[in-house]
Amino acid sequence: MDRIETDICVIGAGSGGLTVAAGAVQMGARVVLIEAGEMGGDCLNYGCIPSKALIAAAEQAHRMRHGRFGVTAGEVQVDFPAAKDHVRAVIEAIQPMDSQSRFEGLGCTVIRARARFVSETEVEAGGHRIKARRFVLATGSSPLVPDIPGLDGVEVLTNETIFDLRERPEHLLVVGGGPIGMEMAQAHRRLGCRVTVIEGSKGLPKDDPEAAAIVLDALRAEGVELVERAKVERVSGGPGQGVTVHTGAGDFTGSHLLMAVGRRVNLDTGLDAGGVTHSPKGIEVDRGLRSVSNRRVYAVGDAAGGMQFTHVAGYHGGLVVRAAALGLPVKAETRHIPWVSYTDPELAQVGLTEAQAREAHGGRLKVLRANFDESDRAVASGRQEGFVKVMAVNGRPVGATIVGAHAGELIAPWCMAIANKLKLTAFTSTVLPYPTLQEAGKRAAGSYYGPQLFENPWVKRAVRLVQRWGR
Ligand SMILES: Cc1cc2nc3c(=O)[nH]c(=O)nc-3n(C[C@H](O)[C@H](O)[C@H](O)COP(=O)(O)OP(=O)(O)OC[C@H]3O[C@@H](n4cnc5c(N)ncnc54)[C@H](O)[C@@H]3O)c2cc1C
């Protein structure tokens, strides 16, 4: 067995692990990076990137099918395998950034094998024994396939297999109405599949219900069948028969089945030998992302057991570089973390939802709002549906919800404001170009001051005095 001594050993080359490896090695640390599967992890190969590429193909079909403003196309043809070629081409275009050769070029030792702790200070992978001052667990998560009777007798698609499917599903059953389920449901519907979503509670349950309702109505209007409060009891089917999902709300038969019911954290890294405690949610870490039981070990991204997003993995990675490479104290926060569901319309959230803000701030909370139909740009573009909702306390935003066209882009200034604890005056004093959708956000911010300015008798009195006596 070959022995390697290093400063930092990163396990997992997804968004979190790559951020740590690139940052630490460029700051002068010796880094070993270990990956059992594909470089780039879930986001590049089975998650964000293929899903957004498929959504782009689906949007093209949708816009062509629904000509507007006097512009129409002929009958729209969808070449399903060609849409999948686009997905593959996008992955290949981005791959070099995450590749083994790039990381070796930066100075990392890259090992392509499964890593396992053999002691609290050593890991084994691919015939190497690596002793490191610090270990970073960036091992991510995998699709959760629950133990539902009959599921093992049918072919089950997950996010790891659906993007490779070349034939168009005649009728896709999607179990789970979270972001994966909804993004995939709409994309497949637009690419010409019949789609039924079977959801145990309600669609997009983690989001603001008012905003989620706009997305769910849009999906239904496009022909996605959404069955809510339908608990899956069993699954049946077999070769040539399709697949039937049996629920308390009825039975649903389709040609293909996608399971999108959440994620299972990857914990198969010899954690017990490494003295790293964990629960099914992830590695047990303190606020500095350090294992509570083995202080040489950090966890980032999905493995850390919190929010499961690429930008969170990247944020964690940046914190751990500071902690592990520079020895600085760090604290992972969640109050400024955004998320976006890339349905059409998009749904974006940062900070607290209205319900969370009411619970946290009670009567001090002001909910500000501007509807897209008050935006001249939205009206001109025929995209009036949606709104900006801002949760404000003492003149500062603590949360923002945006649903509508480009919500994922429009949330950016609210992310900056909440991360930097800016006041709403940062919005009202900014001059925005006209006509843009961003103006809706500024209008929402301005509504905080409206009553103070326009319904205040003292202001009216002051204005009358200035008009009479002022120069
Ligand atoms: C369909 C889908 C769409 C998504 N869309 C978005 C989106 O639009 N925006 C967003 O922010 N997030 C999105 N996500 C979530 C995002 O993909 C994850 O949160 C992110 O990839 C987590 O990064 P990570 O570095 O923690 O883990 P991962 O990217 O999962 O990487 C972990 C890596 O560790 C490796 N590994 C595991 N165990 C070992 C071991 N013992 N030895 C060696 N290697 C190991 C794995 O092979 C893997 O490559 C999506 C997820 C899915 C499934």
Ligand SMILES: NC(=O)c1ccc[n+]([C@@H]2O[C@H](COP(=O)([O-])OP(=O)(O)OC[C@H]3O[C@@H](n4cnc5c(N)ncnc54)[C@H](O)[C@@H]3O)[C@@H](O)[C@H]2O)c1
């Ligand atoms: N745009 C994005 O940022 C994006 C996109 C996709 C995924 N992701 C990440 O991946 C994670 C996983 O996504 P997801 O959609 O798989 O999980 P999720 O946990 O967000 O949603 C799963 C849904 O499945 C339902 N469900 C669970 N068991 C069920 C059952 N037996 N029958 C019917 N319904 C059931 C739940 O009620 C829930 O609504 C997300 O939490 C998110 O962090 C992000």
